[in-house]
Amino acid sequence: MKENEEQQELGQDLLPGWSALVVMLMIFGVLTVITLMTLLRGSDDHVDSTAEGRIAYGPEDFPELDFEMELLPHVQEAAEGKEAGVFTVPPPPFSEEYIFPCSECHADLEVNPERRELVDMHDDIVLNHGPAERWCLDCHNAADRDHLRLVNGTLVGFEESYKLCGQCHGTIFRDWREGIHGRRRGYWDGAKQYLLCAHCHNPHSPKFEAMKPLPPPVRPQFLRTAAEVEPEHAGATEEGHDQ
Amino acid sequence: MKTTDDRPKIDRRSFLAGGTAAMGAIAAGVTGASAGFIEDLLHKNFKEISPDRMQRIVREMEQEYTEKYGKNVTVSTKGAQQGVLFGYGLDLSRCIGCRRCVYGCVNENNQSRDPQIHWIRVLEMDKSKGINLEESNPYYNPETVPEEDSFYMPVACQQCRNAPCIKVCPVEATWQEADGIVVVDYDHCIGCRCCMSACPYGARHFNWAEPELAAESVNPDMHYLGNRPRPNGVVEKCTFCIQRVRNGKYPACVEICPVGARKFGNLLDEADEMRVLMRKKRVFVLKEDLNTQPKFYYFYAT
Numbered sequence: 001m002k003e004n005e006e007q008q009e010l011g012q013d014l015l016p017g018w019s020a021l022v023v024m025l026m027i028f029g030v031l032t033v034i035t036l037m038t039l040l041r042g043s044d045d046h047v048d049s050t051a052e053g054r055i056a057y058g059p060e061d062f063p064e065l066d067f068e069m070e071l072l073p074h075v076q077e078a079a080e081g082k083e084a085g086v087f088t089v090p091p092p093p094f095s096e097e098y099i100f101p102c103s104e105c106h107a108d109l110e111v112n113p114e115r116r117e118l119v120d121m122h123d124d125i126v127l128n129h130g131p132a133e134r135w136c137l138d139c140h141n142a143a144d145r146d147h148l149r150l151v152n153g154t155l156v157g158f159e160e161s162y163k164l165c166g167q168c169h170g171t172i173f174r175d176w177r178e179g180i181h182g183r184r185r186g187y188w189d190g191a192k193q194y195l196l197c198a199h200c201h202n203p204h205s206p207k208f209e210a211m212k213p214l215p216p217p218v219r220p221q222f223l224r225t226a227a228e229v230e231p232e233h234a235g236a237t238e239e240g241h242d243q
Numbered sequence: 244m245k246t247t248d249d250r251p252k253i254d255r256r257s258f259l260a261g262g263t264a265a266m267g268a269i270a271a272g273v274t275g276a277s278a279g280f281i282e283d284l285l286h287k288n289f290k291e292i293s294p295d296r297m298q299r300i301v302r303e304m305e306q307e308y309t310e311k312y313g314k315n316v317t318v319s320t321k322g323a324q325q326g327v328l329f330g331y332g333l334d335l336s337r338c339i340g341c342r343r344c345v346y347g348c349v350n351e352n353n354q355s356r357d358p359q360i361h362w363i364r365v366l367e368m369d370k371s372k373g374i375n376l377e378e379s380n381p382y383y384n385p386e387t388v389p390e391e392d393s394f395y396m397p398v399a400c401q402q403c404r405n406a407p408c409i410k411v412c413p414v415e416a417t418w419q420e421a422d423g424i425v426v427v428d429y430d431h432c433i434g435c436r437c438c439m440s441a442c443p444y445g446a447r448h449f450n451w452a453e454p455e456l457a458a459e460s461v462n463p464d465m466h467y468l469g470n471r472p473r474p475n476g477v478v479e480k481c482t483f484c485i486q487r488v489r490n491g492k493y494p495a496c497v498e499i500c501p502v503g504a505r506k507f508g509n510l511l512d513e514a515d516e517m518r519v520l521m522r523k524k525r526v527f528v529l530k531e532d533l534n535t536q537p538k539f540y541y542f543y544a545t
């Protein structure tokens with residue numbers, strides 16, 4: 001009698017009952033969902049219609065940018081002359097409307113050390129470099145405007161302006177000297193061109209200006225693939241295929 | 244050697260794809276062809292081709308490209324310099340995410356314009372979350388960068404010393420050169436894309452279609468293992484601008500970066516910028532826990 005019961009119980013477990021049906025239904029359901037998800041992801045419907053990354057831009061679309069970056073002739077010369085380790089620097093960046101030497105005008109002008117609003121000349125300068133503590137003659141030499149003046153009174157030319165900046169920005173100055181800070185161009189093992197602080201940072205307002213980024217990459221959903229290329233290709237190139 | 248045009252139109256990849264069944268037919272078809280063609284078919288790895296043969300291949304390539312693009316193209320096979328191991332530094336505290344490097348790279352390395360291939364991908368990250376690759380966004384496009392709450396992390400090939408992509412390639416079409424650059428032989432690659440799935444940095448890219456590259460956009464200074472135009476169906480990736488750095492120049496992305504975030508040099512030279520950088524700053528590598536040992540170092544200068 002007891003054996004019979006056990007057999008019955010065993011038999012019930014093996015028979016396809018409700019539980020087995022539920023499990024099968026669940027498996028079926030999961031498979032359906034997976035298939036649907038795969039189909040959905042394969043299309044681009046789930047990408048926001050305003051999302052970027054649909055168009056393949058290339059460097060040709062930005063003629064205003066200089067991607068070639070030819071070396072300065074004297075860097076090229078130095079490199080060819082086997083003078084390894086030559087460092088060259090382009091002339092200091094003066095704004096075009098102004099005249100150098102500065103003494104051409106300033107020699108006849110009275111020195112006015114007062115903090116004031118500049119009118120007529122230099123009114124484009126916005127001082128945003130510790131404006132509360134700083135004024136023109138803290139860096140520009142009052143007696144001889146063709147030079148800059150360090151705190152200890154030493155005069156330095158504009159082509160050595162890094163000495164002036166380095167007085168306060170010592171750690172950056174050190175990094176710059178070693179090539180860790182700033183841009184260098186040319187030869188990693190030889191002649192190169194470096195830039196002065198003032199080539200990248202406006203000394204009167206040194207914070208980097210924000211800029212428009214170049215366009216984002218094409219999302220995989222919008223990437224052209226071999227299948228579409230064959231028929232489309234001829235037409236696309238004919239029309240100039242602009243973006 | 245015959246001109247390229249009257250050669251039977253079959254390359255190594257389709258030959259392999261054809262399998263042995265087709266071999267008889269192909270063999271019959273090529274009995275009349277020159278020895279060069281058969282050699283091409285059983286193309287040896289770049290490393291194994293004899294210097295003479297290499298010379299011939301390169302000259303042919305130059306001729307073909309010069310005709311095709313109407314420019315005086317040179318294809319270099321210049322090898323690694325003794326005592327040089329290239330390393331790269333990127334200052335995350337400076338990068339503003341402007342993507343000048345991305346397009347400068349495309350301009351230098353003759354990537355396909357459409358279908359688009361970018362070797363550098365700039366990831367936008369949330370300052371409050373730190374380096375979080377899962378939540379990074381490569382498709383950012385605000386009016387201006389940098390944005391207040393974001394920082395930017397450009398990622399390209401990390402030139403691993405222990406590179407997983409090299410280990411998985413079934414045909415040894417990709418390897419590490421003596422100066423540390425991981426290269427691909429586009430004529431040897433069979434396009435299986437194993438290396439793409441092995442690369443933890445998403446640095447490898449596949450030519451899903453015939454690359455589109457206008458003649459006027461071609462950079463004629465090429466290297467066999469670098470920026471020469473790729474065929475359809477092969478994998479490509481950043482080579483530290485092999486055609487530039489083997490001639491002593493900085494990579495294109497180093498020069499174009501408007502904020503000077505990118506540094507490059509020889510890791511074996513004590514006095515080199517890269518070595519100074521690694522001594523003075525705290526550098527880190529991406530996904531260090533994978534033991535890939537990259538030669539691409541990120542750092543924060545300030």
Ligand code: SF4
Pocket residue numbers: 337338339340341342343344345365395397499500501502503504505
């Ligand atoms: S060019 Fe320089 S600043 Fe711009 S995204 Fe590249 S590394 Fe960053």
Ligand code: SF4
Pocket residue numbers: 411412413414415416417427431432433434435436437438439477478
């Ligand atoms: S796709 Fe990558 S793994 Fe495959 S053959 Fe080409 S280089 Fe080797």
